[in-house]
Amino acid sequence: MAFPATIDQLPTPALVVERSVFDRNLAVMSEARPGDRLRPHVKAFKSTALAREMEAVGHHRFCTATVAEIEGLVGAGVGTDLLLANETLDYRRLGVLVEQGADITAAVDSDEILAAVIAGGVRQVLIDVEVGLPRCGCDPAQAGRLADKARAAGLEVRGVMGYEGHLMMVPSAERRRAKVETAMELLLAAHRDVGGDIVSGGGTGTYAVNEWVNEMQAGSYCLMDTQYATLEVPFEIALSVLADVVSVSPKGWAVTNAGLKAFGMDHGNPTWPDGDLRFCSDEHSTLSTDVTPLRVGDQVRLLPAHVDPTIAKHERMWVVDGEFVIDQWPVDLRHW
Amino acid sequence: MAFPATIDQLPTPALVVERSVFDRNLAVMSEARPGDRLRPHVKAFKSTALAREMEAVGHHRFCTATVAEIEGLVGAGVGTDLLLANETLDYRRLGVLVEQGADITAAVDSDEILAAVIAGGVRQVLIDVEVGLPRCGCDPAQAGRLADKARAAGLEVRGVMGYEGHLMMVPSAERRRAKVETAMELLLAAHRDVGGDIVSGGGTGTYAVNEWVNEMQAGSYCLMDTQYATLEVPFEIALSVLADVVSVSPKGWAVTNAGLKAFGMDHGNPTWPDGDLRFCSDEHSTLSTDVTPLRVGDQVRLLPAHVDPTIAKHERMWVVDGEFVIDQWPVDLRHW
Numbered sequence: 001m002a003f004p005a006t007i008d009q010l011p012t013p014a015l016v017v018e019r020s021v022f023d024r025n026l027a028v029m030s031e032a033r034p035g036d037r038l039r040p041h042v043k044a045f046k047s048t049a050l051a052r053e054m055e056a057v058g059h060h061r062f063c064t065a066t067v068a069e070i071e072g073l074v075g076a077g078v079g080t081d082l083l084l085a086n087e088t089l090d091y092r093r094l095g096v097l098v099e100q101g102a103d104i105t106a107a108v109d110s111d112e113i114l115a116a117v118i119a120g121g122v123r124q125v126l127i128d129v130e131v132g133l134p135r136c137g138c139d140p141a142q143a144g145r146l147a148d149k150a151r152a153a154g155l156e157v158r159g160v161m162g163y164e165g166h167l168m169m170v171p172s173a174e175r176r177r178a179k180v181e182t183a184m185e186l187l188l189a190a191h192r193d194v195g196g197d198i199v200s201g202g203g204t205g206t207y208a209v210n211e212w213v214n215e216m217q218a219g220s221y222c223l224m225d226t227q228y229a230t231l232e233v234p235f236e237i238a239l240s241v242l243a244d245v246v247s248v249s250p251k252g253w254a255v256t257n258a259g260l261k262a263f264g265m266d267h268g269n270p271t272w273p274d275g276d277l278r279f280c281s282d283e284h285s286t287l288s289t290d291v292t293p294l295r296v297g298d299q300v301r302l303l304p305a306h307v308d309p310t311i312a313k314h315e316r317m318w319v320v321d322g323e324f325v326i327d328q329w330p331v332d333l334r335h336w
Numbered sequence: 337m338a339f340p341a342t343i344d345q346l347p348t349p350a351l352v353v354e355r356s357v358f359d360r361n362l363a364v365m366s367e368a369r370p371g372d373r374l375r376p377h378v379k380a381f382k383s384t385a386l387a388r389e390m391e392a393v394g395h396h397r398f399c400t401a402t403v404a405e406i407e408g409l410v411g412a413g414v415g416t417d418l419l420l421a422n423e424t425l426d427y428r429r430l431g432v433l434v435e436q437g438a439d440i441t442a443a444v445d446s447d448e449i450l451a452a453v454i455a456g457g458v459r460q461v462l463i464d465v466e467v468g469l470p471r472c473g474c475d476p477a478q479a480g481r482l483a484d485k486a487r488a489a490g491l492e493v494r495g496v497m498g499y500e501g502h503l504m505m506v507p508s509a510e511r512r513r514a515k516v517e518t519a520m521e522l523l524l525a526a527h528r529d530v531g532g533d534i535v536s537g538g539g540t541g542t543y544a545v546n547e548w549v550n551e552m553q554a555g556s557y558c559l560m561d562t563q564y565a566t567l568e569v570p571f572e573i574a575l576s577v578l579a580d581v582v583s584v585s586p587k588g589w590a591v592t593n594a595g596l597k598a599f600g601m602d603h604g605n606p607t608w609p610d611g612d613l614r615f616c617s618d619e620h621s622t623l624s625t626d627v628t629p630l631r632v633g634d635q636v637r638l639l640p641a642h643v644d645p646t647i648a649k650h651e652r653m654w655v656v657d658g659e660f661v662i663d664q665w666p667v668d669l670r671h672w
Contacts, residue, residue, distance in 0.1 A: 043619065065618055065619040066619060087591075089632075136583040244424075246425060248446070249470065257424060281501065282401055284472070312597045313649065335650075
């Protein structure tokens with residue numbers, strides 16, 4: 001597909017990925033967690049084109065948070081082992097894909113979900129165990145019972161998963177490691193009752209300290225955001241939102257056309273590296289020009305605080321090498 | 337188009353509009369601001385189908401925050417007088433529509449934007465005046481000069497606009513009215529220098545107290561959200577996100593499948609009317625079941641804190657009458 005040659009020609013607001021940084025992030029992770037020891041979480045980036053880049057460095061298993069993400073990966077022929085690392089009520093859309101030969105595994109944390117998985121025609125499961133995050137996952141003491149029930153129904157039980165999401169942002173790596181160990185003891189205890197080959201969990205914040213899972217569910221590491229960048233992880237921010245300055249006030253502010261509809265705002269405002277970002281409105285961000293003067297027509301790059309919901313608001317990412325646009329990745333795994 | 341008959345059949349998470357409440361909100365506003373005294377702001381709801389409902393009660397002028405919103409309205413044949421109440425760098429997409437006969441007016445707040453409007457082929461402008469919100473809008477003292485320059489270039493200057501967005505949430509109506517009066521004095525002073533028929537401004541929070549504009553740019557009033565509902569306005573919340581309960585813990589929480597990717601989060605968490613919503617993750621919200629027990633498979637309705645960015649995350653709104661689905665409105669004015 002044809003696209004603009006340089007970033008000054010991009011329609012804004014635009015998601016921009018710095019290719020060299022992205023490549024370094026992939027290289028660092030695939031060195032630490034090669035091949036199937038990483039199961040990248042596509043919820044972070046929602047793009048089959050980006051997932052293909054992960055396949056190119058050796059990762060072939062993927063996990064997702066939505067049925068639509070699995071459908072998109074199957075449709076694009078990306079990945080050879082897909083996990084819905086989440087619960088839903090209706091597995092029939094996945095069952096259709098299983099009938100067609102797709103290799104799909106579902107997380108199961110209750111009798112009701114197990115019944116829905118069976119009814120929907122999915123034949124492989126992981127038992128999803130709660131390890132401290134108040135979200136999905138069964139009591140570790142129930143995991144073996146659920147596994148037995150699944151096997152009795154003819155399903156393949158491939159192992160366990162447990163997401164220590166509450167520990168991603170624990171500030172010191174040492175304290176984080178200690179807390180992750182406690183969480184993973186719960187998961188390993190469940191695994192002893194469940195059996196199977198897979199112990200799945202972790203994320204960008206715990207990838208270096210979680211020695212207990214044999215597959216890591218990280219996704220944000222490839223693009224990063226300002227919140228994850230506060231951790232001492234070796235990944236750099238590859239993602240920004242390109243915006244145009246559309247108004248400048250002599251009172252000391254400038255206004256861009258990237259507002260809160262272009263950013264995930266749950267972790268707070270985006271960051272402007274050259275000065276303070278004062279606030280976001282629907283389609284504007286107001287920047288303080290105390291340090292760096294701006295003119296109408298200037299372009300700025302703003303850094304999202306949370307990568308996942310930011311990307312989910314856009315139709316595509318533009319891949320750039322400095323000022324040059326070298327590729328585009330459709331954000332084709334949006335919605336549900 | 338065919339759609340599910342009842343809400344328990346809707347794919348979730350789903351935006352749901354309670355028809356009777358929506359109709360009451362439209363009736364209250366069109367009583368207070370009939371016909372062209374209201375210029376509904378489509379940024380709030382991003383749907384030509386919803387805009388048609390506003391046409392049906394007598395409003396034919398619309399304002400927008402993006403070029404894409406104008407393009408969508410023109411494409412759908414909705415509205416007879418469309419205002420881009422915002423600045424952008426490239427007006428050629430609008431100029432193409434003007435060539436084809438569309439009635440489009442652009443807000444102008446600087447010489448650079450005026451030059452871009454002329455270059456793009458838009459022939460009607462409002463002078464956009466800063467009235468206290470640190471965002472777009474020229475110094476009121478510059479408005480007359482910009483108008484003269486526009487007229488000298490052959491443009492029609494239709495009047496002024498000034499958005500008092502910083503005053504929408506001032507808690508008491510009396511204090512709000514006093515502050516709006518001060519802001520509108522700036523706008524009226526600019527109007528004396530600019531001329532033209534239109535004095536445009538205001539929003540849902542100030543619609544009842546802003547006596548000085550002759551067209552009101554409100555949009556959120558039709559659907560509302562929990563933040564606007566804290567004001568003493570006569571509009572009720574018509575919009576919710578329908579979600580499924582996918583996991584329940586004996587420790588006192590339940591998890592739904594509507595997370596922060598289904599809500600605008602800049603005004604905080606959504607509200608669950610039957611208990612506490614503890615937190616949102618990408619694709620989950622965790623509800624406290626201390627007050628209301630929930631089971632896997634239950635449906636809940638969660639109320640967004642900010643209507644505009646919530647709708648921008650969805651592909652459609654389902655219009656309902658209690659448990660019955662009676663229509664769907666595509667959210668067809670998304671992106672840029």
